[in-house]
Every structure is written in C-alpha cells, then in structure tokens.
Amino acid sequence: MAQKPNIIFVLADDYGFNDIGYHGSQIKTPTLDKLAEEGVKLENYYVQPRCSPTRSQLISGRYQIHTGLQHEILWRWQRAALPLNSPTIADKLKETGYSTHMIGKWHLGFYREEFLPQNRGFDSYFGYLSCSEGYYNHTKDWLDHKHWYLDLRDNSGPVYGKDGHYSTHMFTEHAENIISRHAEKSSSSPLFLYMAYEAVHSPLEVPESYEKKYKFIKDDNRRKYAGMVDTLDEGVRNITNALKQAGMWENTIIVFSTDNGGQIKAGGNNYPLRGWKGSLFEGGIRGVGFVSGGALKTRGVVNRELIHVSDWLPTLVKGVAGGSLNGTLPLDGFNQWPTITGKDVPSARPYLLHNIDILYRKHGKKLYPHTWDTRVRAAIRVGDLKLITGQPDNGSWVKPPSDESVPHGDVIFSKDHKHKNVWLFNITADPTEHHDLSKKFPEHVQHLLDMILAINGTAVPPNYPKPDPASNPALNGGVWGPWVK
Structure with a gap:
C-alpha cells in the first residue's frame, strides 16, 4: 500500500486578493506563482471576513453558527474558544496515522489548558495564541493598550530569548527543523504541518532589505507590506526546498490559503474586488487559494468550482488521507478532492453560508414580513447568486497605490448602503459586485431570505463574553496564556 502523502497547509494572514503575482499584482511572488502554476488554482474559493472565523472553520469543518463563534473574533481576554465537542482536523489526521504539527497563529481561544493546540490534536506547537503581535518582540497588548506581554510558546510553555528574531523567518526555520x-x-x-504565518498582518514591520525591493512604491504602508509579502514568498520557498532536500517533496500535497481579504489600511489590496477585511463583499471573503506539491497529479488547472475553507477537513482527512469522518458532529464542509483533482467534476457544495451574525448592529428597516429580518447581518451564496443582508461593512473599490500620483490608491467609495440592507449579485457574471439585482429579481431575494431563516434555525447561540479581568498577563507570570484552572 502506498504511503499516505505528507500535507503542508500554509495559511497567510490578511493577504489581499490583488497581492499575489498571478492576479496581476505589482508585488512579485515567484514561489507562490510557480507552485500555483504547477498545481490547481482555486478561483471560486471562499474564506471568512476575519481571522478566527476562518481558522475555526478550517480546524473544525463547521460553520461559525454551529460553534458559537459567529460574532466578530475571539479576543485574547475572553473566556471563549473553539468548542471541544467535535474533533479537529489534526485529531482526525492523527487517527489516520499522521504526525501532526502546528506553527504560528492559533487565535481559537486559550483561557484553559485544554484549548491549546497541543491539546487539540497537534503533537507539537510553536507560535502565538492571540490575533497578532510584534514581529520582532513577540508581544501583545492588554486591554489598556499600554502594557505589552510575551505571546510566544511551545508545548512546554512560554518561549523566551527570541526578541529580535523576525517572526516570518523564525517560523520558517522552525518548519524546516520539523x-x-x-x-x-x-x-x-x-507529516501534517499547519503553517499559520503571522505575515502579512499588521503591524507593518519588515527587514529593510526586503522593503528596498519595492522602493518604486511611494506609499509607505504599501511598500512595507510588499516587503512582508516578499518574506512570506521566501518562507514558502524555503519550506519547499526543505521538503525536497529531505526527499519528501514527491510525496507531499501543499495547500495555500488566505484567511480573509487584505486590510487596505495596513497596505493590503483586493482590487478589482469590492470591500476589504471584515466585509461581506467579495473583497473580504474571496480567498487566494491553490493546491500543489509533488504528489498532486493534476497540474496546470484553474478550478472555478465553489469551494470553502470549511471543506478542508473532509477534503484532507477523507479525500487525501483516506481517513474516516466518524466521530465528528455534522460537518458543513464537503470532500472536494474529486473536484480539485478531477476533470469537470462539479463541486460537492450545494450552497455556501458566508455567515449569520445576530449580535451585529441591525441596519435599516425590515423589508419583508414572515421571512429573514433584512436588518440582520448575513450572506449566502447559491449557484451564481449571492445575497447580503444587514450591514455588510466596507463596500469600496480600491486600486493599489503605485507612485506619488496616487499615494493612497484610487478609492471609489460606494454610497449605496447608507440605509440599504439587501443586495443581490450574480457573482459569476459580476464578480466585482457593481450591479445590484435585488429590485430586478425580488423572487430570488425572497427565496434566499427563506433559506437564511431556515439555516439559522440550526444555529447555536453566539458565545461572545465580556473581557475577563483575570486574563491580564500581569496576574499570570507576565505572559499570555491560560488563566482558568
């Protein structure tokens, strides 16, 4: 029997749709471009608008509405985490015989020891637990935003002595060692390695030698961001080289994914898509994704089937590793391996719920009786059609800055949702969401509102507690970590 393939999952943070070379970016990404060209580009691939929602669905294979994480993100001072009631992707791959390791950003809750990565199926963990931190000092601030504490640990506890070691380099070196x-x-x-880079999330910090490559970009944020992308691309190159030197590449599948749209205010860009990080428009949720590796037989393909980040658990566990999904709670993800590797194999996904957030501030007036309340933030995709309700957040189109004539990019603000709370788009025909069809096709709006209402009937209550003063690292040895015994 052939050995199961190694699986390397690389997750980039706040990486924009317009920030990879093969999407026409001004930023050069030769490693990522080459891997994508040699594999399968996923060009109808979706993630969530923000960090921990995407990570929760990747790890659990379940929608946010089924884990209680449907509102905002998991903050480091909350008694909240990805529930323990269903196994993770690492648990299931470990059952199948994999050695499982994680590096980088966790961001799925850590108020008790059992929520740490090494207790969620990973044999080893090296990284940070919160949403972001300093790339050099590896610290994160407390609620007062005045006091900063170490957030770097492994299975044994806090890791000291790494001050000044740039995190993209540090995490890559740790991956090479594994x-x-x-x-x-x-x-x-x-081997299963979940490589959750800090790059390219703010703060905008990068060694000068990488930033210098982009001196033609006059916008300071964009130039630093471009340098950070350069370190990310180099990191992936070094990981692939390590696999080749170890004789493992020919039996490896590598998956690359973003966690949400780029943050325009921190140098990222999603043009020509509408919106940015946090938005239910395509710029917030349309992901950069591809599958590659020496073990992948399908090469040079652009896949336009509907695929979602929650699909990775069943796809990798069942489709790639040949494992079982027994023991999980009902999954919202589908095994998309036949779609990714086959020719003209349609997606197994009948629809995609982007999210339902009943805690988000209501917006506008309720437009229809006896169906979903259009004031509540939600979005769903069925076939070519996408419906958004409530307050979707930023709906701008922003061109990337390139020279002094457009120091902050060409921002085209959409003014159509001051009080508006329903949008309908044909995403296949109109991927940049310029043409709202909600008034033209009220019957489609009604049908999709009914679907959201029915799906919300399966939701669990949101778990979004107030900050816990006991989480203050000053009370816990001066480091971020579990505080509830």
Whole structure:
C-alpha cells in the first residue's frame, strides 16, 4: 500500500486578493506563482471576513453558527474558544496515522489548558495564541493598550530569548527543523504541518532589505507590506526546498490559503474586488487559494468550482488521507478532492453560508414580513447568486497605490448602503459586485431570505463574553496564556 502523502497547509494572514503575482499584482511572488502554476488554482474559493472565523472553520469543518463563534473574533481576554465537542482536523489526521504539527497563529481561544493546540490534536506547537503581535518582540497588548506581554510558546510553555528574531523567518526555520527531524526518523508516519504565518498582518514591520525591493512604491504602508509579502514568498520557498532536500517533496500535497481579504489600511489590496477585511463583499471573503506539491497529479488547472475553507477537513482527512469522518458532529464542509483533482467534476457544495451574525448592529428597516429580518447581518451564496443582508461593512473599490500620483490608491467609495440592507449579485457574471439585482429579481431575494431563516434555525447561540479581568498577563507570570484552572 502506498504511503499516505505528507500535507503542508500554509495559511497567510490578511493577504489581499490583488497581492499575489498571478492576479496581476505589482508585488512579485515567484514561489507562490510557480507552485500555483504547477498545481490547481482555486478561483471560486471562499474564506471568512476575519481571522478566527476562518481558522475555526478550517480546524473544525463547521460553520461559525454551529460553534458559537459567529460574532466578530475571539479576543485574547475572553473566556471563549473553539468548542471541544467535535474533533479537529489534526485529531482526525492523527487517527489516520499522521504526525501532526502546528506553527504560528492559533487565535481559537486559550483561557484553559485544554484549548491549546497541543491539546487539540497537534503533537507539537510553536507560535502565538492571540490575533497578532510584534514581529520582532513577540508581544501583545492588554486591554489598556499600554502594557505589552510575551505571546510566544511551545508545548512546554512560554518561549523566551527570541526578541529580535523576525517572526516570518523564525517560523520558517522552525518548519524546516520539523521537516528535517521527520525525515531523520525514517518514520512510516506521514507529516501534517499547519503553517499559520503571522505575515502579512499588521503591524507593518519588515527587514529593510526586503522593503528596498519595492522602493518604486511611494506609499509607505504599501511598500512595507510588499516587503512582508516578499518574506512570506521566501518562507514558502524555503519550506519547499526543505521538503525536497529531505526527499519528501514527491510525496507531499501543499495547500495555500488566505484567511480573509487584505486590510487596505495596513497596505493590503483586493482590487478589482469590492470591500476589504471584515466585509461581506467579495473583497473580504474571496480567498487566494491553490493546491500543489509533488504528489498532486493534476497540474496546470484553474478550478472555478465553489469551494470553502470549511471543506478542508473532509477534503484532507477523507479525500487525501483516506481517513474516516466518524466521530465528528455534522460537518458543513464537503470532500472536494474529486473536484480539485478531477476533470469537470462539479463541486460537492450545494450552497455556501458566508455567515449569520445576530449580535451585529441591525441596519435599516425590515423589508419583508414572515421571512429573514433584512436588518440582520448575513450572506449566502447559491449557484451564481449571492445575497447580503444587514450591514455588510466596507463596500469600496480600491486600486493599489503605485507612485506619488496616487499615494493612497484610487478609492471609489460606494454610497449605496447608507440605509440599504439587501443586495443581490450574480457573482459569476459580476464578480466585482457593481450591479445590484435585488429590485430586478425580488423572487430570488425572497427565496434566499427563506433559506437564511431556515439555516439559522440550526444555529447555536453566539458565545461572545465580556473581557475577563483575570486574563491580564500581569496576574499570570507576565505572559499570555491560560488563566482558568
């Protein structure tokens, strides 16, 4: 029996749709471009508008409405986390015989020890637990935004002595060491590595040598951001080289994904898509994604089937590893491996719920009786059609800045949703969401509102507690970590 393939999952943070070379970016990404060209580009691929929602669905295979994480993100001072009631992707791959490791950003709650990555199926963990931190000092601030505390740990606890070690380089080096040690063991166990880079989330910090490559970009934020993308691309190159040197590449599948749209205020860009990080418009949720690797037989393909971040658990566990999905709560993800690797195989996904957030501030007036309340923030995709209700957040189209003539980009603000709370788009025909069809096709609006109402009937209550004063690292050894025994 052939050995199961190694799986490397690379997740980039706040990486914009317009910020990868093969989407026509001004930023050069030769490693990512080459991997994508040699594999399968996912050009109808969706994530969530913000960090921890995407990570929760990747790890659990379940929608936010089914884990109680449907509102905003998990804040580091909350007694909230991804529930323990269903196994993670690492749990299921471990059952299948994989050696499982995680590096980088967790952001799925950590108020008790059992929520830490090494207790969620990973044999080893090295990274940080909160939403972001300093790339050099590895610290994150407390509620007062005045006091900063270490947020870097491994299985044993806090990791000291890394001050000044740039995180993209540090995490890449740790990945290289894991690959090297795995190869030295000559183990029959395949490797699963979840590589959750901090790059390219703010703060905008990058070694000068990388920023210099983009001196033609006059906008300071965009130039620094471009340098950070350069370090990310180099990191992926070094990981692939490590796999090749270890003799593992030919039996490896590598998946690359973003976690949400780029943050325009921190240098990212999603043009020509509408909106940015946090938005239910395409700029917030349309992901950059591809599958590549020496073990992938399908090459040079652009896949336009509907695929979502929640699909990775069943796709990798069942489709790639040949494992079982027994023991999970009902999954919202689908095994898309036949779609990714087959020719003209349609997506297994009948529809995609982008989210329903009943805690988000209501917007506008309720437009229809006896169906979904249009004041409540929600979005759903069925076939070519996408419906948004409530307050979708930013709806601008922003061109990337390139020279002094457009120092902050060409911002085209949409003024159509001051009080508006329903949008209908044909995303296939209009991926940039310029043409709202809600008045033209009220019957489609009604049908999709009814669908949202029915799906919300399966939701669990949102878990979004107030900040817990006991979470203050000053009370817990001066480091971020579990505080409830």
